[in-house]
Amino acid sequence: MASRFRIRVNGRAHTVRAEPDTPLLYVLTNDLELKGPRFGCGLAQCGSCSVLIDGVERRSCVTPIATVENAEITTLEGLTRWFAAKRGLSAVPDLHPVQQAMLDEQAPQCGYCYNGMIIKAAELLEQNGDPSDAEIRAAMNGHLCRCGTYPRIVNAIKRAAQTMRASPEDRE
């Protein structure tokens, strides 16, 4: 039986009607019309659908809507807002430093996996501001890229880490 669920996504409250076992991904893409999280496997194997739930990277393709009612959900669309809040920035930047670095490195090819890559890397850099190559690879290992752009993703994450270390936190 479909029920009503109240969820909070990118700082906004939404009420959606869904079966309780509906994966969050389908609600985000169909009801909220978001383009960040996307279907890749439906099995939590590839990372295409990643979102942050209370700041932790989760696979929305296997997360039932009924389990996230009181959570703070952040998708790629809300990542800069989340980042600005985390860092106490006075303004929300156009791109997260990880996104800017992916662009600077010209990393994506088809780009489909980059939702998950960016979400996971943003999570990593909040926990570890200066990760080694090995730490980056270990953190990212659950995210697949079929085009084979891993080397540039690693470079981009290092570049973003450097940017984030260089820019002092802009606390009001």
Place this chain on the structure above:
Amino acid sequence: MSASGDAFGSIGRRAFLKAGGALVVGFAIGVPSAGRAQSTARGATAGPPNPELIDTWLAIHADNTATLYIGYVELGQGTTTALPQIAAEELDLALEQISTAQHDTNVTPNQGGTYSSASIARGGPQVRRAAAEARRVLLELASERLGVPVERLRVENGVVTAEGTNRSVTYGELVGGRLFEVPFTGEARPKSPDQYKLVGKPAPRKDLPAKVAGTYTYIQHLRLPGMLHGRVVRPRGQRAYGAGARVVGVDESSIAHIEGARVLRKGDFLGVVAPNEWAAVRAARELKVSWDDRPSLPPFDRLYETMRADETDDTVVLERGSVAEAFASAAHRVTFSSRCPYQAHATFAPNCALADVKADSALVIAPTQDAYGTRRTLAALLGLPEDKVRVQYCESSGTYGHSCYDDVAQAAALMSQLAGAPVRVQLMRWDEHGWDPYGPAHVGEVQVAADTNGKLVAYEYHGWHHNWSLIETSQQLAEGTEPAEWPFLVSQQVSPQNCGAMYAIENLKLVNHRLRTAKYLRCGWLRSPLDLSLSFTSEQAIDELAYRLGEDPCEFRRRNIADERWLGVLDAAARAASWTPRPARADRNDGPVVRGRGIGLGTHLASWGGAVAEIAVNKQTGHVAIEHLYGAIDAGLVVNPAIVEAQIMGQLVQTASRMLFEEVTFDERGVTSLDWNGYRVIRFEECPEITPVIVQRLDQPYSGAGEEVMAAAAAAIANAFFDATGVRMTEYPFTPRRVLAALSSA
């Protein structure tokens, strides 16, 4: 509009829905602010438009920007940057001033499919010619307007200035928003390479800002008004191509509890639709179907024996000299045989398509590599004339060849026809992995010989594999179509480019042993078709000969190459890897982990590829780590070196994945590798360091760079394994089990 991929995004999803559906998408694609009327006219009739008209290729807008209409599609390989680069060069526009329209059979020309690394190699000259013709007309118009002869006009960023004056006019002022209505004259002369300002230089990809921002529209994001969500219902994992999948019974009541879900059936083609996507997913999962489950495939562990013993159609692909005599009298001979697996496209996103099929017309949006080809098969399937079917391209994830995009386009069309409503079909992970037209398995046997001076004198290659499948799964199931094969093209044969032709060998014979496709798995072109298998076999034999002669494998190859292009990539790869001459096995290291290096050559039909691999093998666990791959491509004139470097990186990483991990598995009842656990691909922690090298040849024609170093890299990895261990791998992927077996039997 900043990039082609922004086309859907720029009008926004709501506008798209309100505007009444996908026909709107047609004229919204590539519409600049001032060119709407012109572009509406473009979408009104079925293509292909006349390729001899400037308007087919190019529109100049009032704001002095341009839209390039190309028949090639963005697959993440940079086509929508590099082709505009060629056009901008001829027109003296800045790259930012020119964007591309999405491929659409009512709008864009038919340049053939986006495969065989063709976009630049075949599409580049067409675009260059069209842009040069447009420039000729624009300069004539400017000459009239400014009252000075064409020879005294200079163009920069689409602004035409009369030399020595301050009088100028923009392209936009000359023709903005209007059609050229001028055919090609053949009189326009493209620039010579020494005049190039944009071509041959790196430029950032036009599609990347939207792709990193998360605003890019992939086909998975598209919705049609009033559409239903559809899923195909098939056995998990394909059977033999000829066996299809036979429905014995369907219990429709098994999904009666799912709101709005319906079963659609035509022959053995089964699908479900529902207004809600999750309901469609559940209905596909819960629908009770019994399938004819008879065994149809050869036993997995006897695949290669079955292939080798099977009935074949044999073709001598190339023969020169007399190999029999040359082998009989040669001083040194090596024979080598290989077994190479079926491998999957395994697109990162399962394919998706949308269709709105009406009684007398159809619109299908699909991530096809060949919209006109897809239109042809859809028209036949739907019983409509071709000009009543419109196919629009929208990007999915990378496809690397003929994945399930035609299959899903047909599934969406059939389901829309059956449902009487627009339908979006998203394949599930197991559909894509299980019903992919795989890259064919291969058995290779090669013999090579050298004289006492180490000169190659004889070469003979025999290859066993089967053709690609012509009939898509959806059509086959719906209509019971007989399992026909693709026309027997060069990409399905033992290819000289990977089998000996890079060396100067007087006596050479290549024989193709073609198996009957229906008994085996469904197959299609997978990036660098057959090439990895061929070079894995051929280049190990060459390497072994060098080893037996006590020679450095690079030096041995160099001495036997007469062609400067092959020599160029061999040297470029060796130089990048700081290759120092020594025979294989000369640096033996002991202990549980041994290291080695290898070199290899190979390509895909055109262009030239050379690679070096550095690997480590753990002799106790059988674990192979590819530590560094160096890959060099000579693709003639490289339009955008930054994009080609990215292509080389992708090829090398994918080759590492295919050599170490990738293998389609099956039992007699069907394919069993149905997801990323069953079909392993390379991950971050296994990814080698990558060094891409471009051998730039400004004076040579473009020749393709999307798949031309994979064969070389496959061979280099295999040869590095021998250097490390003294054992030749005859099968890939190099899984720990296979490695341990090879080491223990040596």
